[in-house]
Amino acid sequence: MDFLTLDFLDYPHMQRALIAALLTGLAAPxxxxxxxxxxxxxxGDGIGHVALTxxxxxxxxxxxPVWTAVVVxxxxxxxxxxxxxxxxxxxxxxxxxxxYGGIAGGVLLTGLAGSxxxxxxxxxxxxxxxxxxxxxxxxxxLAVVVIALSIGLGPQLFAVCQDEEFARACGLPVRxxxxxxxxxxxxxxxxxxxxxxxxxxxxxxxxxVATSMQLTRGFRATFVxxxxxxxxxxxxxxxxxxxxDVAPGASIVVTALVGFALAWPLGTALRRRRQARRSxxxxxxxxxxHVTAEDHAHQHDENCGHPAVEHGDHTDYLHDGHLHAAxxxxxxxx
Amino acid sequence: xxxxVIDVRGLTVELGERPxxxxxxFRVSAGEVVTLLGANxxxxxxxxxxxxxxxxxxxxxxxxxxxxxRTFRDWARIGYVPQRTTASGGxxxxxxxxxxxxxxxxxxxxxxARRADREAVDRAIDMVGLADRADDGIHTLSGGxxxxxxxxxxxxxxxxxxxxxxxxxxxxxxSQEAFARSLRTFVAAGHTxxxxxxxxxxxxxxxxxGVVLDAGHVVRDxxxxxxxxxxxxxxxxxxxxxxxxxxxxxxxxxxxETGPFGWTS
Numbered sequence: 001m002d003f004l005t006l007d008f009l010d011y012p013h014m015q016r017a018l019i020a021a022l023l024t025g026l027a028a029p030x031x032x033x034x035x036x037x038x039x040x041x042x043x044g045d046g047i048g049h050v051a052l053t054x055x056x057x058x059x060x061x062x063x064x065p066v067w068t069a070v071v072v073x074x075x076x077x078x079x080x081x082x083x084x085x086x087x088x089x090x091x092x093x094x095x096x097x098x099x100y101g102g103i104a105g106g107v108l109l110t111g112l113a114g115s116x117x118x119x120x121x122x123x124x125x126x127x128x129x130x131x132x133x134x135x136x137x138x139x140x141x142l143a144v145v146v147i148a149l150s151i152g153l154g155p156q157l158f159a160v161c162q163d164e165e166f167a168r169a170c171g172l173p174v175r176x177x178x179x180x181x182x183x184x185x186x187x188x189x190x191x192x193x194x195x196x197x198x199x200x201x202x203x204x205x206x207x208x209v210a211t212s213m214q215l216t217r218g219f220r221a222t223f224v225x226x227x228x229x230x231x232x233x234x235x236x237x238x239x240x241x242x243x244x245d246v247a248p249g250a251s252i253v254v255t256a257l258v259g260f261a262l263a264w265p266l267g268t269a270l271r272r273r274r275q276a277r278r279s280x281x282x283x284x285x286x287x288x289x290h291v292t293a294e295d296h297a298h299q300h301d302e303n304c305g306h307p308a309v310e311h312g313d314h315t316d317y318l319h320d321g322h323l324h325a326a327x328x329x330x331x332x333x334x
Numbered sequence: 335x336x337x338x339v340i341d342v343r344g345l346t347v348e349l350g351e352r353p354x355x356x357x358x359x360f361r362v363s364a365g366e367v368v369t370l371l372g373a374n375x376x377x378x379x380x381x382x383x384x385x386x387x388x389x390x391x392x393x394x395x396x397x398x399x400x401x402x403x404r405t406f407r408d409w410a411r412i413g414y415v416p417q418r419t420t421a422s423g424g425x426x427x428x429x430x431x432x433x434x435x436x437x438x439x440x441x442x443x444x445x446x447a448r449r450a451d452r453e454a455v456d457r458a459i460d461m462v463g464l465a466d467r468a469d470d471g472i473h474t475l476s477g478g479x480x481x482x483x484x485x486x487x488x489x490x491x492x493x494x495x496x497x498x499x500x501x502x503x504x505x506x507x508x509s510q511e512a513f514a515r516s517l518r519t520f521v522a523a524g525h526t527x528x529x530x531x532x533x534x535x536x537x538x539x540x541x542x543x544g545v546v547l548d549a550g551h552v553v554r555d556x557x558x559x560x561x562x563x564x565x566x567x568x569x570x571x572x573x574x575x576x577x578x579x580x581x582x583x584x585x586x587x588x589x590x591e592t593g594p595f596g597w598t599s
Binding site: 033036037038039041152153155156158159161162163165166167168169170171172209213216217218219220222274275307309316318322323 | 383386387388407409410412414416422423424425426427428430431432434435436438439441443444447469470471474484487491518519522523524
């Protein structure tokens with residue numbers, strides 16, 4: 001069994017491919033969690049299409065395609081975000097137009113550059129033999145920045161994606177954060193282009209999150225689990241394509257989807273168990289009509305220091321966030 | 335009454351070329367509980383959304399705590415509770431995570447939550463009676479419990495004024511009563527409340543002043559009396575006097591009367 005010898009680690013191009021897969025596998029679901037939370041799961045797909053034009057610009061001019069892809073993808077992502085935020089056209093129409101323009105522009109420019117369809121394919125579906133040392137530096141720096149921002153600004157980005165209006169009323173710079181999410185998605189697309197490829201990068205942003213959501217109750221847990229569910233298929237997919245000689249993008253995404261297929265029934269069973277175990281969970285001190293304060297030794301009067309509030313025919317005292325009213329020998333919660 | 339908390343003068347707002355508010359004058363002072371009443375489309379939600387800076391004014395002037403809205407930065411003093419429909423994400427989030435967002439006006443980017451932040455979040459969840467559900471996903475809660483989560487989120491920021499947009503819309507009676515009780519606690523601590531309400535419900539006894547809007551104009555501004563002389567809410571206000579949060583909703587004076595749980599004092 002060749003798998004156990006790990007002989008692929010002896011090849012420098014496989015070492016680079018695995019490092020690129022590791023960074024992609026972490027960065028894509030990190031950004032993807034915010035995109036899915038914002039209900040923009042297809043945004044990565046749109047940016048991937050636009051980035052193809054960026055790659056073609058690189059092929060035509062001789063500049064490094066990873067840099068031209070980053071620049072064009074950021075321009076496309078910021079355009080999508082501005083159109084979405086201004087509501088001038090609905091977001092899905094804006095995305096659709098970018099899909100078409102990006103693909104058409106990419107194929108057109110690649111043809112003008114005299115490159116073959118085979119070259120284009122390595123960008124569309126990834127290629128483990130083509131990650132150069134320079135590419136790896138760019139991928140590494142960009143991916144680390146994306147991952148650091150998605151963790152460090154987690155509470156802010158969560159609030160913006162959860163409820164944009166509330167975030168604005170909190171004084172958060174919502175437009176800045178929205179553009180930041182779009183730019184992070186664009187950078188991730190360019191980072192992932194060598195491993196999963198431009199056409200399948202969106203899958204690596206969405207599928208691990210969808211799998212993770214089957215098993216978790218909260219946002220943070222979903223985020224953390226999605227990172228590992230992105231990492232494992234990325235590495236496994238690259239190793240598989242070393243042995244089977246298929247495009248790594250395909251094997252990565254198929255592996256991720258297998259994970260989802262396994263998690264689905266598990267998640268259903270888990271939800272059913274939680275449902276059965278859940279109590280009503282209401283606090284009678286808040287929802288009940290007559291509730292006695294628990295074991296209240298303190299005697300409230302005008303001089304006790306607790307703020308007094310008139311309540312109809314009697315006086316309540318504000319005590320640790322609860323209103324207490326004397327009732328015979330005990331106190332009621334009011 | 336105390337210092338002005340919200341001061342609106344000559345406010346005109348248009349939503350997509352359609353005028354919604356016409357020169358509205360409106361004030362809320364510290365310690366007041368003010369409700370905005372009126373029919374659908376009368377502009378009451380637009381008024382509170384303008385006050386918290388979500389819709390721009392075409393003309394007029396808004397001050398918060400004596401500071402023009404344009405230069406106002408002290409957002410931690412304002413706790414905004416939007417209509418429930420605006421808040422939902424594609425990824426599950428727990429009650430605690432949503433309520434924690436309410437602390438963001440007091441937190442710096444990249445700084446982890448401090449002990450004070452976590453304690454304020456716990457207090458706010460406790461105040462709305464959802465402590466047992468704190469780690470459940472909000473999508474598993476009832477509509478009323480979700481609304482209380484949003485109220486807890488605003489309260490977690492320890493604001494001086496709560497601004498609530500239709501907190502009781504589509505909310506079951508039990509949650510309405512829970513909300514009335516939470517609000518009484520908040521008001522008792524000397525805080526200010528501005529509410530948009532469709533009907534007063536169990537909140538009627540808490541309200542110190544009612545402002546009625548009609549087609550973008552203030553048509554009535556004064557203390558809420560029972561029965562209210564004009565406005566579409568008089569029947570609801572009168573009907574509400576037996577609800578929770580009202581004095582004497584359970585026995586206080588009579589020693590031989592049995593309490594709701596069969597308990598006698």
